[in-house]
Amino acid sequence: MSGDAEAAARTAAAVRAFTGRLGLPGLVDVHTHFMPERVLDKVWDYFDAVGPLTGVAWPITYRHEEEERVTLLRQFGVLAFTSMLYPHKPAMAAWLNSWSADFAARTPDCLHTATFFPEDGVEGYVRRAVEAGARVFKAHLQVGGYDPNDTRLEPAWGLLAEAGIPTVIHCGSGPVPGKHTGPEPIARLLGRHPRLPLIIAHMGMPEYEDFLDLAERHPEVRLDTTMVFTGFSERLAGFPPAALGRLAALGDRILLGTDFPNIPYPYEHQLDSLERLGLGDDWLRAVCHDNGARLFPPR
Structure with a gap:
């Protein structure tokens, strides 16, 4: 058995021991990345080069071909996952959406994921993605460098709010601030769309x-x-211990995400980091499976 295979087997055993102890059928991971090969290669090149948005060495633990990455998630007992993908310029999102629709069609345990960018025609291709069955969208304000309150996005936000389709949105200022990151732009967006599922x-x-x-x-x-609570992120921006009680109180609205495959540590480290918080097995069950399964019920 190769070193990679041995590591995967250890992780699979560790993850299944975790879910077994909690009595869970598996995990729902709402933040995993699958995208066209040439796009993912550029993302990995960026991490390898210690790009300015990361600023730290970031080795990719699961640098494998697409089919092997899907197989690994299944071996880990991940029941549902996403293909988080995002454009960094205009005239890219519709093409990414076409790719992700095909990926979801051939990967039934992947939630059909879509994305958008502030540009002419955005409402049309977001609507087409919704009509094609998209279940979750991805927005990356840091990489895209855009304001979520750009007027060109307003019809798309309204459509997603009406449809009740969640958007996973990278809007915090980590690992480094962007022009439109931070809570204030999101507060303004929610002021217009208070029921928008973000x-x-x-x-x-x-x-x-x-x-x-x-x-x-x-x-x-x-x-x-x-990546929150992991040793890697705690060194960069530790979660404030005084806020753990608030995190516990919001236990029905915290969802497991990992950033697989673009993580600099084994998959199980995210789970271990959550368990070490000491918020209890009910909280872990909700976060790692139940909340995601409720938001994205099997079809």
Whole structure:
């Protein structure tokens, strides 16, 4: 058995021991990345080069071909996952949506994921994605460099709010601030669309408490755990211990996210990090499976 295969087997055993102890059928991971090969290669090149949006060494633990990455998630007992993908320029989102629709069609345990960018025609291709069965959208304000309040996006936000389709949105200022990151642009967006179902990626790192404020005020705002509490992220932007009680109180709106495959540690480290918080097995069951299964019920 190769070193990669041995590591995968250890992780699969560790993850299944975790879910077995909690009595869960598996995991629902709302923040995993699958995208066209040439796009993912550029993302990995960026991490390898210690790009300015990361600023730290970031080895990719699961640098494998697409089919092997899907197989790994299944071996880990992940019942549902996403193909988080995002454009960094105009005239890219519709093509990404076409790819992700095909990926979801041939990968039934992947939630049909779509994306958008502030550009002419955005309402049309978002509507087409919704009509084609998209179940979750991805927005990346840091990489895309756009304001979520751009007027060109307003019809798309209205459509998603009416349809009740969640958007996983990277809007926190971690690992470095962007022109439009932070809680204020999201607060303005929610002021116009208070029922918009947003999933705050990385719990809004490092503005954790500000995004907890928004979640407490807006019942359709959720937060995903992606990379939060891990040793890697705690060194960059530690979660404030005083806010753990608020996290426990929002236990029905916290969702497991991992950033697989683009993580610099084994998959089970995210789960271990959540367990070490000491918020209890009921909280873990809700976060790692029940909340995601309720938001994205099997079809």
